[in-house]
Amino acid sequence: MAAVFQRRLSTVLVMVLAALLLTSTVAQAAPDEGDDKTLRSALESAAKGQAVAIQRLKASKKRAAQLQVTVKQAQAAAKAMEGRVAEIASRSYRLGRPSTVSMLLDSSSPDLFLERIERLDMMGQLDGQVLTQYRASLSKAQAAKVAIDKEVREQTKQVAALTKKKEEASRALASVGGGRVAGGFISASSPLAKPAPRNSDGSWPDESCTISDPTSDGCLTPRTLHAYQEARADGFTRYTVCWSQRNSGEHPKGRACDMSSNEKTYKTSPATGDDREYGDRLAAYFVKNADRLGVMYVIWFRQIWLPGDGWKSYSGSGGASAEHTNHVHVSML
Known part of the structure; x- marks a missing residue:
């Protein structure tokens, strides 16, 4: 019985020793790259700064491209309504808004009276919708243009940041x-x-x-x-x-x-x-x-x-x- 116990104990000790040796081997197996703390810190700062500036620059360019699409779409929508807007403006200039009272008083029958009321309402709604959509398209295009200018400033900022970090990296490596x-x-x-x-x-x-x-x-x-x-x-x-x-x-x-x-x-x-x-x-x-x-x-x-x-x-x-x-x-x- 004692002999069996002794063999098992020996086996366990061998396994434990092997595990310790393996751990020690792995822990010490990393190559000696030198340990210039100043250089490592400088490279980390420069590389991180470059990566962040590049990411932000790419994101800004992507947003600017999307805004350019918005400007074109809004301008196209406004252009499509220009004819109807001009018609409304021309009619208002030549005739003024139709007199509601005169149109209703000239009605020769109750049915015509009701029809003219419906026409007046429809004309007012149509003119209002056209003008509202036209103004909204122009406003959307203008807001997108302002946002593009903001992105251009952001891109300029990130290019400057990237340039600065490149110079940091060059100085660190030159050292x-x-x-x-x-x-x-x-x-x-x-x-x-x-x-x-x-x-x-x-x-x-x-x-x-x-x-x-x-x-x-x-x-x-x-x-x-x-x-x-x-x-x-x-x-x-x-x-x-x-x-x-x-x-x-x-x-x-x-x-x-x-x-x-x-x-x-x-x-x-x-x-x-x-x-x-x-x-x-x-x-x-x-x-x-x-x-x-x-x-x-x-x-x-x-x-x-x-x-x-x-x-x-x-x-x-x-x-x-x-x-x-x-x-x-x-x-x-």
């Missing part, structure tokens, strides 16, 4: 020797991901690190998990760690993933061959789906992509992990 225009990684054949949920106005909802991370013992935001799952569904299934404890950046907030170009690990040397090709495709995938998934920025092979800037050079301080030549880093809004 570490990067920021030059780069060739980047773009592919027209990249699959389209399923869009992540947005607010009714098109903005991204605020999210916290509330969902268990399948790649670590940490947590993710719903949007980050969605991006990770979409990438896997589209064939990008190589070794990945999302949440990890850092002193800065999006990883400890559950808003970033480090997706290795290698099948099983983060190599200590730059990717080559199939690994390099995989990383190129993965980086291009996140760029193509940035607006669908809520991507804040992507880093791969000494280059960084931001929403309003495109691909720029990126200089990490260290080996392959810091230079992001062994994994694709994606940060989420």
Whole structure:
């Protein structure tokens, strides 16, 4: 009996030890990307600002386009009634409004008297409806024009905000020797991901690190998990760690993933061959789906992509992990 108990106890201890080792391995498996807190904060501020300005600019342009349609429809409606309005105006100018008393007194019979009363009522209603509809169409067109002017001012504001955030990003990257225009990684054949949920106005909802991370013992935001799952569904299934404890950046907030170009690990040397090709495709995938998934920025092979800037050079301080030549880093809004 004691021997059986001893064997079971040994089995349990082995399982517990294995679990602890696995947890430790996952927790420590994230690549060392360097920890420049100032740079990370600057990039986050610049990328978020660019994404917000772009979203608001697109929304404003969409509203302006809808208002242009409203103006055209209202003007067309007013144009269609101009003939009838002119007729009413001409009659009123030439004859004045018909004298109700004279029309009724000239009636030669009770039936004609009643008929003329009905005609007077119908004429008054018709004239009133035409003029009311005409004025309403003109007012609608004018209100839409005013609203368009407001949208133009909003667009000017967002273009200025986008320009400011682009300059912030350039200064941040220049401080570490990067920021030059780069060739980047773009592919027209990249699959389209399923869009992540947005607010009714098109903005991204605020999210916290509330969902268990399948790649670590940490947590993710719903949007980050969605991006990770979409990438896997589209064939990008190589070794990945999302949440990890850092002193800065999006990883400890559950808003970033480090997706290795290698099948099983983060190599200590730059990717080559199939690994390099995989990383190129993965980086291009996140760029193509940035607006669908809520991507804040992507880093791969000494280059960084931001929403309003495109691909720029990126200089990490260290080996392959810091230079992001062994994994694709994606940060989420």
